[in-house]
Amino acid sequence: MRLCKPSWIDEYINYTSEQESPRAFHEWVSIGVIGAAVGRNVYIPRVMYTIYPNLFIVLVAGSAKCRKSVSLGIGEKMLKSLQEPPMVFSQKITAEALIQSLQEAEKGGVCYGLILASELSVFMGHDAVRNGIIPILTDLYDSKDNWEYKTRSRGREKLKHVTISMLAASTKDWIKTSIPVEAIGGGFTSRVIFVFEDSPSKLVLFSDVVERHEEIKKRLLTDLETISKIKGEVRFSHEAKSLSYDWYTQEAANIRDEKVDGYYGRKHDTMFKVATILCLSEQDELVVQREHIQRALDMLERNEGSLTPTLETVASSEFGGNTEKVLQVIKRFGNISHMELLKKCWRYASATEFNEMMNTLLTSGEIECYLDKTNARWYKRKEGK
Secondary structure, eight states, rough: OHHHHSSHHHHHHHHHSSSSSOHHHEEEHHHHHHHHTTSSSEEESSSEEEEEEOOEEEEESTTTOOOHHHHHHHHHHHHTSSOOEEEOOOOOOOOOHHHHHHHHHTTTEEEEEEESSHHHHHOOOOTTTTTTTHHHHHHHHHOOSEEEETTTTTEEEEEEEEEEEEEEEEHHHHHHHHHHGGGGSGGGGGGGEEEESOOOOOOOOOOHHHHHHHHHHHHHHHHHHHHHHHEOEEEEEEEHHHHHHHHHHHTTTTTOOOOGHHHHHHHHHHHHHHHHHHHHHHHHEEOHHHHHHHHHHHHHHHHHHHHHHHHHHOOOOOHEEEEEEEHHHHHHSSEEEEHOOOOOOOOGGGGHHHHHHHHHHHHHHHHEEEEEETTEEEEOOOTTT
């Protein structure tokens, strides 16, 4: 009998409610924790292929501002409390070492691991494509029964029934240095759920709810152990299938930016993975209900408002990246004079370049410009942006 009500995820959010990180970070970390705890024990039959509830989740926020590493650390401790925790990769690793470690992690004919990186750029390095990490992660995400990869030092490596998950954190600037332009679209980024937040949920310096936290933690640990032992095929209720089909036909009619085509092309499978984890969070019976599908879609949709801007950051030129920085300053202040804005941005833009950036932002409709009583120029974020 489950101790966490109404679900493990909701209890986890309750457990972390006094911590500063945004609620969305804790919600997605809890999703990642359950997916990592289950591994390949649970599978979701699709049309002529099979998927598993492994996910690549990346928390995106300013450095230290939203306590990304803290939110990841809470989930990590939960996972490490399991009797049989997954193998965790948290330090920079070569492609060959990752493959070898997955081989060593094999249990019962299954190779499974979790990348848990509080700094994505450190784990991947600046040459993530050349050193093979991004291509390997892209391939391993699909959880193949038979997987092969040719390494320089060890020849052809083979893994059977391999799956890998990721819980990581980054800033927009780190994403730009960690993920190359060629990984956008149908490759690595189409498999990643980016969770973007720009402010903490609250400011907390002291907490006096230690006893309450310990009680909740015990319930979470007990139920997570139960969840990690669930095995079998996921099924869908008639109502869950009906909602999924209605959404899928509607989504198929949408025209998307090419940068996010790959993500939306995979969204149905991502949705099924998240819905399965939501189901596991509530019950032992592997039957996904309508409410699990709806909550999964709602969670994904909340993230998608920042998806295209995030990928545009990766693909942007130096001028585009610096223009984005100027825009973020305007958003932070709400209203700011031309002179004050230039003072804050001169380090990466001359007066001429700055004027070009402002013209770009005004022409694209990102910001508005107005004059005060002294005819000084002021800028503000355009409403609805």
